[in-house]
Amino acid sequence: MDSPDFRRMLRRRGGRATPGRLRLMRALWRAPAPVTAAKLQKSLGGALNLATLYRALDDLAADGVVRRVDFRHGHAHYELAAERAHHHHLACTRCGAVEDVDCALRPRLKKSSAFAVITDHAMEYFGLCKACGVRASASKETAA
Amino acid sequence: MDSPDFRRMLRRRGGRATPGRLRLMRALWRAPAPVTAAKLQKSLGGALNLATLYRALDDLAADGVVRRVDFRHGHAHYELAAERAHHHHLACTRCGAVEDVDCALRPRLKKSSAFAVITDHAMEYFGLCKACGVRASASKETAA
DNA sequence: TCATTATTGCAAATAATTCGCGTTTATTAT
DNA sequence: ATAATAAACGCGAATTATTTGCAATAATGA
Numbered sequence: 001m002d003s004p005d006f007r008r009m010l011r012r013r014g015g016r017a018t019p020g021r022l023r024l025m026r027a028l029w030r031a032p033a034p035v036t037a038a039k040l041q042k043s044l045g046g047a048l049n050l051a052t053l054y055r056a057l058d059d060l061a062a063d064g065v066v067r068r069v070d071f072r073h074g075h076a077h078y079e080l081a082a083e084r085a086h087h088h089h090l091a092c093t094r095c096g097a098v099e100d101v102d103c104a105l106r107p108r109l110k111k112s113s114a115f116a117v118i119t120d121h122a123m124e125y126f127g128l129c130k131a132c133g134v135r136a137s138a139s140k141e142t143a144a
Numbered sequence: 145m146d147s148p149d150f151r152r153m154l155r156r157r158g159g160r161a162t163p164g165r166l167r168l169m170r171a172l173w174r175a176p177a178p179v180t181a182a183k184l185q186k187s188l189g190g191a192l193n194l195a196t197l198y199r200a201l202d203d204l205a206a207d208g209v210v211r212r213v214d215f216r217h218g219h220a221h222y223e224l225a226a227e228r229a230h231h232h233h234l235a236c237t238r239c240g241a242v243e244d245v246d247c248a249l250r251p252r253l254k255k256s257s258a259f260a261v262i263t264d265h266a267m268e269y270f271g272l273c274k275a276c277g278v279r280a281s282a283s284k285e286t287a288a
Numbered sequence: 289t290c291a292t293t294a295t296t297g298c299a300a301a302t303a304a305t306t307c308g309c310g311t312t313t314a315t316t317a318t
Numbered sequence: 319a320t321a322a323t324a325a326a327c328g329c330g331a332a333t334t335a336t337t338t339g340c341a342a343t344a345a346t347g348a
Binding site: 155158160161162180181182194195198199202218219220 | 303304305
Binding site for chain 1: 294295
């Protein structure tokens with residue numbers, strides 16, 4: 001499949017398609033699995049400052065362009081959210097290896113899997129509690 | 145329901161039932177939702193040093209007595225794993241409120257819920273990749 | 289082209305979690 | 319009981335990931 005229109009994605013909510021963010025998008029597009037901010041920076045040849053990178057990732061995650069994923073590694077991982085079927089992740093509790101699991105789930109390992117066993121899983125839902133749901137309509141999110 | 149046999153749980157794998165860890169267990173037992181290490185310490189009246197607390201939580205999580213939960217708050221939450229039906233969590237992306245969701249899932253909010261909407265969810269599986277699965281039988285885990 | 293405002297880099301600041309290390313103490317075996 | 323052994327503790331310092339302030343730069347729309 002050919003790459004999405006990054007330029008447009010970046011401009012979604014008044015954002016700007018800077019060379020830096022375009023490279024970031026391409027790097028994310030290339031990544032076979034969720035990556036850490038640090039690895040992303042490396043894969044960009046240090047082109048972007050780490051702080052800048054974090055800011056960009058934050059912005060993009062807020063816009064739903066990027067997904068922030070959390071394995072139990074003590075640092076966040078990021079992946080492109082758009083253009084990818086919704087899926088889950090399987091992480092090795094030892095070495096940190098990660099692989100995608102498609103959503104028609106039923107946690108059975110297929111033969112092609114590099115994993116031996118699933119020992120645990122976790123699911124977190126995110127949303128807005130009633131109190132925040134009210135405030136939400138009022139303040140913030142005025143950009144759309 | 146009356147509290148589990150914390151003393152026994154702590155001794156599961158050669159651990160020791162120190163007054164500190166017993167208090168920790170009771171605090172976790174009381175907690176209505178997963179708590180952060182910092183809050184735990186407060187709820188213990190500062191009885192345990194934070195470093196000690198983290199070490200205890202680590203140990204207990206490794207023994208499966210405690211579950212380490214991760215919402216997107218930048219810090220971990222912990223809850224008692226034993227004696228509780230397997231369940232998931234629903235976290236407010238704004239204020240951080242958390243509530244349990246039982247496992248016969250089908251993410252529909254019941255009327256009793258304090259939440260307005262579910263905007264997103266994440267599921268992570270944990271296990272051992274083949275490479276680590278092999279090494280696992282050899283090294284470590286020799287305590288049982 | 290010009291103004292507006294997002295983005296960037298840099299350095300310093302936070303915040304959560306971990307580590308080293310010497311001391312205390314729960315357990316187990318005597 | 320008591321002593322030996324390893325777990326657990328506290329303290330303070332060290333790490334690590336992530337954030338922030340601020341001045342400089344550049345993308346976009348008029």
